[in-house]
Amino acid sequence: MLRMDEISNAPASTQSSTQRVYLTLREDIITGRIPPGQRLKIDALKASLDTGASPVREALSLLTSDQLVERLDQRGFRVAKTSRAQFQEILNLRCNLEELALRDSLAHCDRAWEDALVLAHHHMAQVDQGNLEGFEAQHKRFHMAILAACQSPILLRFCDQLYDLNVRYRYLAGKSKSYGRRDVKAEHRAILEAAVKREVDQLSTRLMAHYRKTGAFLADLID
Amino acid sequence: MLRMDEISNAPASTQSSTQRVYLTLREDIITGRIPPGQRLKIDALKASLDTGASPVREALSLLTSDQLVERLDQRGFRVAKTSRAQFQEILNLRCNLEELALRDSLAHCDRAWEDALVLAHHHMAQVDQGNLEGFEAQHKRFHMAILAACQSPILLRFCDQLYDLNVRYRYLAGKSKSYGRRDVKAEHRAILEAAVKREVDQLSTRLMAHYRKTGAFLADLID
DNA sequence: GGGCCGCAAAAAATCGATAATATTTGTAAC
DNA sequence: GTTACAAATATTATCGATTTTTTGCGGCCC
Numbered sequence: 001m002l003r004m005d006e007i008s009n010a011p012a013s014t015q016s017s018t019q020r021v022y023l024t025l026r027e028d029i030i031t032g033r034i035p036p037g038q039r040l041k042i043d044a045l046k047a048s049l050d051t052g053a054s055p056v057r058e059a060l061s062l063l064t065s066d067q068l069v070e071r072l073d074q075r076g077f078r079v080a081k082t083s084r085a086q087f088q089e090i091l092n093l094r095c096n097l098e099e100l101a102l103r104d105s106l107a108h109c110d111r112a113w114e115d116a117l118v119l120a121h122h123h124m125a126q127v128d129q130g131n132l133e134g135f136e137a138q139h140k141r142f143h144m145a146i147l148a149a150c151q152s153p154i155l156l157r158f159c160d161q162l163y164d165l166n167v168r169y170r171y172l173a174g175k176s177k178s179y180g181r182r183d184v185k186a187e188h189r190a191i192l193e194a195a196v197k198r199e200v201d202q203l204s205t206r207l208m209a210h211y212r213k214t215g216a217f218l219a220d221l222i223d
Numbered sequence: 224m225l226r227m228d229e230i231s232n233a234p235a236s237t238q239s240s241t242q243r244v245y246l247t248l249r250e251d252i253i254t255g256r257i258p259p260g261q262r263l264k265i266d267a268l269k270a271s272l273d274t275g276a277s278p279v280r281e282a283l284s285l286l287t288s289d290q291l292v293e294r295l296d297q298r299g300f301r302v303a304k305t306s307r308a309q310f311q312e313i314l315n316l317r318c319n320l321e322e323l324a325l326r327d328s329l330a331h332c333d334r335a336w337e338d339a340l341v342l343a344h345h346h347m348a349q350v351d352q353g354n355l356e357g358f359e360a361q362h363k364r365f366h367m368a369i370l371a372a373c374q375s376p377i378l379l380r381f382c383d384q385l386y387d388l389n390v391r392y393r394y395l396a397g398k399s400k401s402y403g404r405r406d407v408k409a410e411h412r413a414i415l416e417a418a419v420k421r422e423v424d425q426l427s428t429r430l431m432a433h434y435r436k437t438g439a440f441l442a443d444l445i446d
Numbered sequence: 447g448g449g450c451c452g453c454a455a456a457a458a459a460t461c462g463a464t465a466a467t468a469t470t471t472g473t474a475a476c
Numbered sequence: 477g478t479t480a481c482a483a484a485t486a487t488t489a490t491c492g493a494t495t496t497t498t499t500g501c502g503g504c505c506c
Binding site: 016054057058061062064065066067074089090092093096097100151152153154155158162165 | 239277280281284285287288289290297312313315316319320323374375376377378381385388
């Protein structure tokens, strides 16, 4: 999300407790270390995260808005449940919203945008795919870099949120699964190429295909 | 938003402090009683709302995710600033997302949906337009009722959020402003008619025109 | 034997106080 | 008169303890 502070560049010492807890839990949920549906007990969390109840509660509140955590009346919090239906919903919505953002981004892009995109692609290509978390981080950067010139911060926030919701399903589907016979790198190169050439329709087509292909692949592994 | 509890049907006594604070502040910000940019001091709020610091902080965190409140590094919170650019952004995004939701809703609607929509329209028509807050509540219900059959809860949540962001600008533009020569009631009737007939394209056209007309009208009054 | 009521344990929500951090004010040197 | 520093003040962030709510269990009535 890069929301509370930009990927935690700030020294850990100046980070507020709330931010630290928020980022930690967020990562734990997205990567599936804390499974869907699990109760999140304040006492347990404040013990394991070595902090007080207030930061924990506040972090959980924030995660609620990211749809990663659900609030139960006055019975605390739990990790948001997953379902195949929701996976499809996220995939669809993501395609729709990213297409909007994409077209706006291409309409406003400049040289700096292109440079940043090329770099993001380069960094992604360099990461060992075995290092799943490291790769995911760069992968997200690449995809968000495509949209970065979009003039609507609110839309970008939505896309960001949907990306994270989606990536959780990718982790849940199983870390060890390879992407079959797909040449994902080639797809990324083709996407980059279309972006650099400013061929909007082609870029859109390739991106949507990229998402739906991954989606179809993952859908079988869920639930 | 109708998020934390459905329009506060629950008796006030069982509402948690956090919810009460959240709903109160939310209403105060949307209606402009607390102006954009104003600092929200914990002490002042906990005094005026007669509660402790924790519920106030938690409510502010939630409002942050609604984009109605901004968090300043470690210097507390303030009401989100407004700008003409953001108003346009919200208007545009709202049109785009509501169109998606609309088409999905019409594709899945049934008799119950139609009945609820007719009722929502009826209730809206009955409220005295002088009672701005009362009218707004029904107005929102009407517009959300159109989208209600949409199968994507996440998209609906986005629309809801955008509606509220937008309505704040309506309040800020000045309560006393009448809508000029426009016959808003006729527009609503035409929208309802298209919906009941399931004429998707016509409904879409009319709704978008409805939004953009209001938008153009308000844009002049902002900033 | 099954369902209902109330009690006890667990957990969440809240409060009041303390520690950490930013902002302002005042003072002195330049 | 202006700038830089430092103390004082204001405000946030956090913690530990208290209050309230929920839940699970066991006995009791039907």
